[in-house]
Amino acid sequence: MTAAELRLHVPEQDRYAKIMGIGSYRPRRVVDNAEICTLIDSTDEWIRTRSGIRERRWASADETVHMMSLAAARTAVERSGLHPAQVDTVIVSTVTHLWQTPSAAATIASELGATGAAAFDISAACAGFCYGVAMADSLVRTGSSTHVLVIGVERLSDLTNRGDRSTAFIFADGAGAAIVGPSPTPAIGPVVWGSDGDQAHLITQTEPWDRAMDSAGGDSPGGPQWPVLRMDGKPVFKWAAFTMAKAAAEALDRAGGAADEIEVFVPHQANMRITDAMLRALRLPESVVVARDIERQGNTSAASIPLAIDALLASGEARSGQxxxxxxFGAGLVYAGQVIVLP
Ligand SMILES: CC(C)(COP(=O)(O)OP(=O)(O)OC[C@H]1O[C@@H](n2cnc3c(N)ncnc32)[C@H](O)[C@@H]1OP(=O)(O)O)[C@@H](O)C(=O)NCCC(=O)NCCS
Incomplete structure (x- = not known):
């Protein structure tokens, strides 16, 4: 069969994609800086001025990756006006689902009632939600999927050494979810994304699981040591503050927009000073609403952007249609950004 004879059938649905609804879940337990300072040699003032964090949430035993994902997903589905069975694809972005297999997405799809949905996990750390939205946008526009559930979820407290001064005050837990579905008008811009594996060592697990198990040698007193996250904060800060502002500007440009057309700015909630540096570099108008969820939530990696958007919508600081x-941006190093219309 020649290319001319091949008649590809693409299902008829609206040509573009949009975010239809967002939901989130915040763990119950609030951990303030005073509590962190009982674990590491630090002060509330140092943590606030260097990172912008006042408190974060750490998940309790029952607040698993699945439980938090399902809570966020149910809200997103409901706010989209859908029944769970209408979700035909589930993408879960996480680096803290501790099962190598099966994926978190397949069981979350079943438990949600998205029976038979295509389901897979992605590992793109703090860029994971934007990677998921980019994939969902493409899946919907090609007609491969109709309603894609994108979840960003983390229990970073499981992989944090609570005595490590360079990470213990930063990382936190939570989940955010979005439904991406068909739209008659463009509502998700082209993604600008990439990676720099030469800098993989800057944010990484201390060692792979096999080495952690082997190094215990069977007779180590505490048994195998759980690998934890290790971060070289300064170069990560520089990369994020300078390179990521350029990527964000490119995402804006590729969406055909100018800085003064952006109404809301939601960067990954990594550090308040990174957000401020990006804001200065992007020259966004004074009127732009800026997510500062890190103050109360810490850095929740793949969950941070949907958590922050949901908070802005709930408080009325941001509105549907903006x-x-x-x-x-984060471990990999990887990054992704795009312009979206808020649901
Ligand atoms: C982690 C981070 C807040 C540290 O801030 P920093 O200004 O780079 O801090 P440094 O490591 O250079 O340390 C500066 C000083 O503070 C001290 N310090 C380090 N951690 C500390 C802590 N938790 N509490 C108190 N003091 C601390 C250091 O000992 C050093 O003291 P000195 O000047 O007397 O030697 C910052 O590097 C950062 O935010 N990086 C990006 C992290 C990030 O966003 N990661 C996620 C990306 S996904």
């Missing part, structure tokens, strides 16, 4: 620039 144009919003999102950008995620």
């Amino acid at each position: 144009t919003c620039l999102i950008i995620g």
